[in-house]
Amino acid sequence: xxxxxxxxxxxxxxxxxxxxxxxxxxxxxxxxxxxxxxxxxxxxxxxxxxxxxxxxxxxxxxxxxxxxxxxxxxxxxxxxxxxxxxxxxxxxxxxxxxxxxxxxxxxxxxxxxxxxxxxxxxxxxxxxxxxxxxxxxxxxxxxxxxxx
Amino acid sequence: xxxxxxxxxxxxxxxxxxxxxxxxxxxxxxxxxxxxxxxxxxxxxxxxxxxxxxxxxxxxxxxxxxxxxxxxxxxxxxxxxxxxxxxxxxxxxxxxxxxxxxxxxxxxxxxxxxxxxxxxxxxxxxxxxxxxxxxxxxxxxxxxxxxx
DNA sequence: TTTATATATTTGTCATGACAAACAAATAGA
DNA sequence: TCTATTTGTTTGTCATGACAAATATATAAA
Numbered sequence: 001x002x003x004x005x006x007x008x009x010x011x012x013x014x015x016x017x018x019x020x021x022x023x024x025x026x027x028x029x030x031x032x033x034x035x036x037x038x039x040x041x042x043x044x045x046x047x048x049x050x051x052x053x054x055x056x057x058x059x060x061x062x063x064x065x066x067x068x069x070x071x072x073x074x075x076x077x078x079x080x081x082x083x084x085x086x087x088x089x090x091x092x093x094x095x096x097x098x099x100x101x102x103x104x105x106x107x108x109x110x111x112x113x114x115x116x117x118x119x120x121x122x123x124x125x126x127x128x129x130x131x132x133x134x135x136x137x138x139x140x141x142x143x144x145x146x147x148x
Numbered sequence: 149x150x151x152x153x154x155x156x157x158x159x160x161x162x163x164x165x166x167x168x169x170x171x172x173x174x175x176x177x178x179x180x181x182x183x184x185x186x187x188x189x190x191x192x193x194x195x196x197x198x199x200x201x202x203x204x205x206x207x208x209x210x211x212x213x214x215x216x217x218x219x220x221x222x223x224x225x226x227x228x229x230x231x232x233x234x235x236x237x238x239x240x241x242x243x244x245x246x247x248x249x250x251x252x253x254x255x256x257x258x259x260x261x262x263x264x265x266x267x268x269x270x271x272x273x274x275x276x277x278x279x280x281x282x283x284x285x286x287x288x289x290x291x292x293x294x295x296x
Numbered sequence: 297t298t299t300a301t302a303t304a305t306t307t308g309t310c311a312t313g314a315c316a317a318a319c320a321a322a323t324a325g326a
Numbered sequence: 327t328c329t330a331t332t333t334g335t336t337t338g339t340c341a342t343g344a345c346a347a348a349t350a351t352a353t354a355a356a
Contacts, residue, residue, distance in 0.1 A: 002262035006193060010277055011169050011265050013284040016211050018166035019313080020291035021159050026314075027295065039342065045154060056304060063164050068343060070306060075341085092304045092351050114150035117159050119294045120287050129158055132283050135276055136161040139268050143168035146267045147175065167343080174344075187312065204334055216313060218336060223311085240321050240334045302353070312343080323332070 014139070017120075025116045032112055034105070035079070039064070040072055041109050044098070047082060048106045052095035081105055162287070165268075173264045180260055182253065183227070187212070188220055189257050192246070195230060196254045200243035229253055 006012045025038040036044070042062050047053055053061070059069040073096065076082045081102035084094040098106065121129060154160045173186040184192075190210050195201055201209070207217040221244065224230045229250035232242040246254065269277060 003258050004193070004261040004265065006190070008281065009261075009265060010281055010284070011173075011261075011268055012190075013281055013288070014162055014165045014169060017162045017284045017287045017291075019211060020288055020295070021162060023314080024291045024294055025159075037341065042154070042160070045152070054304075055306095063167060065343060065345080066304085067306070067308095067345080068341095070304095072342080074306090090304085090352075094305095110151050113152040113157075113159075117152065117157060120159055120290055122290050124283055124286055128279060128283055131276060132280050133156065133158055133161055135272055135280050136158070136165045138272055139165045140161070140168055142268055142270050143165075143172045146172055147168070171344085185311065202334075203336095213313060213315080214334085215315080215336070215338095216311095218334095220312080222336090238322070238334085242335095298356085300353100300355070302351100304351080305349080307348070308346085310344090313341080315340095316338085318337070319335080321332105321334080323330100325330075326328085 010139075014136075021116065021120050024119055025112065028112045028116050029109075032108060034108060034112065036081075036105065036109070040076055041113065043069070043072055043076065044081060044102060044106055044109065045113075047096050048098050048103070051097060052085070054093045054095060056093075058096070076102075158287075162284075169264065169268050172267055173260065176260045176264050177257075180256060182256060182260065184229075184253065184257070188224055189261065191217070191220055191224065192229060192250060192254055192257065193261075195244050196246050196251070199245060200233070202241045202243060204241075206244070224250075 022038050025041075029036060029038070029041075043058055043064075046058055046061050055070050055073055056066065058064075058073070059066045062069065064072075073082070073084075077084060080099055083097050083099050085097065087093045087095060124132075170186050173189075177184060177186070177189075191206055191212075194206055194209050203218050203221055204214065206212075206221070207214045210217065212220075221230070221232075225232060228247055231245050231247050233245065235241045235243055272280075
């Protein structure tokens with residue numbers, strides 16, 4: 001039998017790393033008294049980088065389920081960090097923008113993301129970081145191809 | 149400002165990889181008609197490796213929240229894959245064992261885990277895999293130290 | 297134009313993750 | 327022994343992930 005050993009499984013360690021990184025990010029956000037989640041931060045970050053993304057576009061960019069993205073956007077909207085502008089040409093869609101509060105928030109979020117990244121990669125050579133990043137992109141592409 | 153670029157962020161790519169790997173695992177489990185989740189598989193795997201873990205021990209091993217581990221164990225118990233044996237010396241704890249059904253299941257799960265691992269790491273050199281594994285362990289240790 | 301299909305989004309449900317609170321049993325201290 | 331604290335576990339709540347179904351609008355086909 002092909003028995004998996006979790007202790008030497010890259011898949012498993014990616015999963016654990018992801019959980020731990022998210023916990024650190026949560027902690028840092030909490031330390032900064034920011035009422036936002038790591039997942040919401042990803043969406044806000046994409047919205048801040050371009051004007052007028054739709055929920056569908058954000059869902060694709062952030063690799064999140066369409067339905068869940070829709071709900072997260074609702075929360076960001078209710079919290080007042082984004083504004084939705086209905087598209088006159090297509091009544092199904094809205095385009096998303098950062099509000100003033102969202103713009104203020106995103107500045108602080110970049111700082112939090114910076115802190116959590118530094119904690120995670122502390123003591124890891126730049127060269128190694130490049131190798132790992134490249135390998136993770138390969139993993140993402142492998143899994144993406146399988147799921148297509 | 150220290151602006152994070154998600155496209156070159158190791159943290160972000162670890163998160164995305166974890167999501168994609170889980171999707172592949174879900175898909176494979178579904179293909180095999182196995183009514184179990186990737187998270188439950190991790191718990192079952194630990195239970196299969198040693199006799200009589202408690203929920204607390206499993207929670208630590210699997211890096212999962214105690215409360216969530218407790219609920220997942222309830223589900224595995226209800227589904228009939230494990231059995232709980234009350235400890236006569238300490239009435240607070242139960243020790244967990246695989247049932248006959250659980251033992252049958254774990255064989256198939258190893259095969260699924262093997263498949264999903266192969267899909268994820270296809271085309272990645274053994275050497276690189278070692279580097280990535282080692283780096284992920286460093287990330288886990290870094291984040292763990294921060295959260296302590 | 298009318299109907300069928302495709303697209304964008306929302307809603308519902310169940311499993312899991314984080315976190316706080318409740319509980320019961322075990323253990324330490326007065 | 328009795329009380330306080332610790333330990334192991336369970337329950338409650340909210341956010342997210344997966345997935346199915348519903349809804350509304352757009353577009354293509356007849």
